[in-house]
Amino acid sequence: MTEYATELLNARLKAVHDMAVSGLSGLQDRRLIDVGSDHGHLSIYSLINDGFSYAILTDIHDGPARRSEEAMRMYGFADKSSVYCTDGLDGVELQEGDVIVMAGLGGNNMIDILRRVVTVADPAVLRSIVWCLQPQKSSDKLREFLAETGFAIIDENACEDRGIYYLIVKAVFTGEPYKLSLTEKFYGPVILKREAASEPIVLKYVERLDGRFELSQRGDEEIRKMLTERRDDHEQN
Numbered sequence: 001m002t003e004y005a006t007e008l009l010n011a012r013l014k015a016v017h018d019m020a021v022s023g024l025s026g027l028q029d030r031r032l033i034d035v036g037s038d039h040g041h042l043s044i045y046s047l048i049n050d051g052f053s054y055a056i057l058t059d060i061h062d063g064p065a066r067r068s069e070e071a072m073r074m075y076g077f078a079d080k081s082s083v084y085c086t087d088g089l090d091g092v093e094l095q096e097g098d099v100i101v102m103a104g105l106g107g108n109n110m111i112d113i114l115r116r117v118v119t120v121a122d123p124a125v126l127r128s129i130v131w132c133l134q135p136q137k138s139s140d141k142l143r144e145f146l147a148e149t150g151f152a153i154i155d156e157n158a159c160e161d162r163g164i165y166y167l168i169v170k171a172v173f174t175g176e177p178y179k180l181s182l183t184e185k186f187y188g189p190v191i192l193k194r195e196a197a198s199e200p201i202v203l204k205y206v207e208r209l210d211g212r213f214e215l216s217q218r219g220d221e222e223i224r225k226m227l228t229e230r231r232d233d234h235e236q237n
């Protein structure tokens with residue numbers, strides 16, 4: 001498929017986009033919601049290439065919200081989009097089949113946003129929504145929250161952009177809480193499977209996590225326990 005306006009997305013956002021839409025049918029009947037839209041590029045790229053019916057962009061700060069609005073107007077999508085200056089999804093009515101992206105926000109920020117959504121959204125609508133999350137930090141806390149709240153992690157991957165490795169998580173709400181092992185919490189259930197399959201980008205991403213956890217284990221008992229669990233898993237396999 002020919003892709004247009006490829007210059008709009010850096011490698012990280014392209015990877016987020018690709019995971020968000022992968023395996024989804026009926027995009028013409030779905031809306032894309034970009035939380036923390038900043039420049040609005042993800043929505044423009046998606047409206048051009050995927051045929052989403054509509055885009056909703058939210059940003060907590062007035063400057064980025066205005067920037068997003070201006071970008072949508074410049075690309076001729078003023079009638080196919082709405083921009084909200086709001087915290088997360090506050091004030092946005094969710095619809096069945098929405099694809100919601102949160103990229104470049106901290107994991108704790110995402111948890112706050114998701115927690116409020118779960119409280120107010122219609123459970124049937126919530127179950128039909130696909131979430132694509134690219135947390136800048138606190139991915140362990142985010143995964144723990146997803147598991148405890150009943151969001152199934154249906155995919156995870158790593159991507160590399162200018163020498164930095166990023167995590168992307170795709171989730172859907174099932175309403176059924178579950179438990180993650182410590183290694184799943186800190187590395188990610190799907191990341192661990194991709195590591196076992198020796199996927200090159202994931203191996204590099206995991207190598208960096210290993211280094212980070214080796215350092216932080218000194219002052220963190222949970223990470224020490226997790227690394228023991230990881231060593232045991234490796235010995236068994």
Ligand SMILES: C[S@@+](CC[C@H](N)C(=O)[O-])C[C@H]1O[C@@H](n2cnc3c(N)ncnc32)[C@H](O)[C@@H]1O
Pocket residue numbers: 013035036037038039058059060061064086087088089102103104105109113
């Ligand atoms: C680092 S930028 C990421 C922009 C874009 N999503 C990306 O991945 O390139 C984070 C953006 O999210 C916005 N933001 C941070 N917290 C937010 C929240 N709770 N709700 C909505 N927007 C938020 C910031 O104002 C900023 O524009």
